[in-house]
Amino acid sequence: MTTENHLHDDLVLARIADVLETRLPARGGDSSSSYVAKLFAKGPDAALKKIGEEATELVMAVKDGAKDRMVSETADLWFHCLVTLVEHGIRPEQVLAELARREGVSGLIEKASRQT
Numbered sequence: 001m002t003t004e005n006h007l008h009d010d011l012v013l014a015r016i017a018d019v020l021e022t023r024l025p026a027r028g029g030d031s032s033s034s035y036v037a038k039l040f041a042k043g044p045d046a047a048l049k050k051i052g053e054e055a056t057e058l059v060m061a062v063k064d065g066a067k068d069r070m071v072s073e074t075a076d077l078w079f080h081c082l083v084t085l086v087e088h089g090i091r092p093e094q095v096l097a098e099l100a101r102r103e104g105v106s107g108l109i110e111k112a113s114r115q116t
């Protein structure tokens with residue numbers, strides 16, 4: 001598949017989440033053959049620790065002006081956020097729906113509406 005095709009593939013998060021769900025202990029995830037099953041087996045704090053690490057690595061990539069790393073570190077961060085969401089029974093479609101709900105609403109206007 002080309003990069004162009006990937007750019008228009010808005011189902012990629014849902015497909016990855018489908019795979020991650022199969023790695024849950026309740027679904028028989030096997031720690032010996034799966035990174036995600038191994039993370040799940042360590043408990044919810046393990047993915048949270050990775051989110052913290054990947055966020056820091058993204059900040060360092062931006063500070064270094066390293067665009068390739070900005071892309072790969074953002075992918076790592078999004079991936080580990082997906083792992084945590086799946087661990088808590090939340091689908092990426094819910095996050096995308098929340099972003100879609102906010103689409104076109106200025107953050108400044110939204111903030112002002114909260115302060116009344």
Ligand SMILES: N=c1c2ncn([C@@H]3O[C@H](COP(=O)(O)OP(=O)(O)OP(=O)(O)O)[C@@H](O)[C@H]3O)c2ncn1[C@@H]1O[C@H](COP(=O)(O)O)[C@@H](O)[C@H]1O
Pocket residue numbers: 016019020023033034035036037075076079
């Ligand atoms: N997108 C990813 C993905 N991105 C990053 N990673 C892994 O995340 C890990 C953490 O990255 P780090 O840079 O911190 O590397 P590390 O130092 O080896 O990690 P730690 O040992 O410190 O945790 C690495 O092992 C990466 O390979 C991923 N592992 C899996 N996926 C997706 O998840 C699916 C299921 O994966 P498995 O459960 O492993 O089959 C895969 O088919 C992919 O679609």
